[in-house]
Amino acid sequence: MIEAQELTKRYGDTTAVDSVTFTVAPGTVTGFLGPNGAGKSTTMRMILGLDRPTSGTVAVNGRPLRRHPAPLREVGAHLGVATHPGRSARSHLRAIAATHRIAAARVDEVLELTGLTAAAAKRVGGFSLGMTARLGLAAALLGDPRTLVLDEPVNGLDPEGVLWFRTLVRDLAADGRTVFLSSHLMSEMAQTADQVLVLGRGKLIAAGSVHEVIDAVSPTTVKVRSPQAGELAVVVADAGGTVNRVGPEAFDVQRLAAPRIGQLAANHGFVLHELIPQRPTLEEAYLSLTADAVEYRSDLHVSLEGAR
Template identity: 65%
Template sequence: MITAENLTKRYGAKTAVDDVSFTVRPGQVTGFLGPNGAGKSTTMRMIVGLDRPTSGHTTVGGTDYRHLKAPLREVGVLLDAKAVHTGRSARSHLRAMAATHGIPARRVDEVIELTGLTSVAGKRAGKFSLGMGQRLGIASALLGDPHTLILDEPVNGLDPEGVRWVRQFVRYLAAEGRTVLLSSHLMSEMSQTADQVIVLGRGKVLADAPLSELVRSWTTSQVRVRSPRAAELADRIAGDGVTVTSAGAGLLDVAGLPADRIGDVAAAHGIPLHELTPTTGSLEEAYLALTGESVEYKTKEIA
């Protein structure tokens, strides 16, 4: 379990993390989301003792990370895949890390195979592609077979097979009862991976909820209706709290009325239906609605 209590970090006049509190529980994948500059990486760095909080504190498994006797065996961390001696091979890098904790060489071979690095294990890390570098970073995080994993953008640069592997693997680890904190800017991927979502914006916690609850709270459910008498049906179902939008010839998007009620109205008036499909919002839509006022670096919208 990871806990953060009233965590604050200031750099001069700038407050990067502002009174942040949350708990990352074992047995589930917790997504850590937020715009660039929201404070995610700073928070992760404070959890693992790379940055000292201005105030507040964090623990991993009930202990300050700096007081862990064997950090690699308890917490696997990927914050910067480039943090490796570029002249060393992948195998040499992992063996050097393993030596600091008395981890046997066979475990190095295991994580090399597990992360798909076998064919390049003897190659210098400085020659790695972005994706191979990410795989080496993940291998480093897994080296001590830790109970807790903290991964910052682990799928960055990976090919589709690698992205799917990361998704399936972190879910497997969570199912084993481990604690997984995972950051990503890929909303479509996070929607398939995370159980719980923590969203930061301008250094503050904007949301901390199950993914399904977050999407339900910040998006609007609709029903896609297709009928040759769509205009007549639109008149029949109109009312307070109901929004009907034409989505094309014979096509309606209806908000504020469930599919079964729309079907009942259509049947009562003999209106044929060719489609009646409930749709729900996406994590991306919920995220954008939630963080709209917290984006520090905004781009110009394209008309």
């Protein structure tokens, strides 16, 4: 479990993280979202004890990470891979394992788990981006930790690798582990995460399940088509739905679920040709939430015009 209370980090006059409070619970995959410069990496570094908070606290499994006698067995972190390019993957992992008296057999286990067994003797300097990402995950898993903190872990992975990673972290969470990961890939996060935290300009601007965060920004719309659309729209509105007519035989509904609309139609003998719930995507919700929190913004039209 990760628990942050009023976590704040300032660099001179700049506040990178501003009074952020959250809990990342075991048994879940929690996505950490936000534009560049939002404070995500700084928050992760404070969780790992690499940066000290200006104020507030952050604990992993009940205490600051630096107070755990064997940090690698508590938290597996992937904030990028730093290793000598001349070292092999196996040598890199064995050096890390030696700091915590982790058996060499565990090195072979994580190499196999991350699909690097065949490349174990190869120099890291020759690795592709995908292989480097897998090596970072292997290092994070080395101590068999109960908590994982992963910053952009799928960078460089091909579609098969992304699917493998998604399955891996879902399995780790199902085993009762805490998985905290950041990513700019909204479609992948929507399929991977149970909960999301959204940071903007150092402040926490949204938190909850993926569906809760989406619905808080834009509730699900149900598309309805019926030859008795006018009469059915009145019944739906009377039942509490917000109706928007979009054609002589069609209307959209918010604030009333599709099963309830279907039951109302059946109760009144109306024919339904379509009844389609349409939930906004996580990407759409994210862009709406962070519209005022983007630090670096470009005007594509102006950029293209200027290039001609």
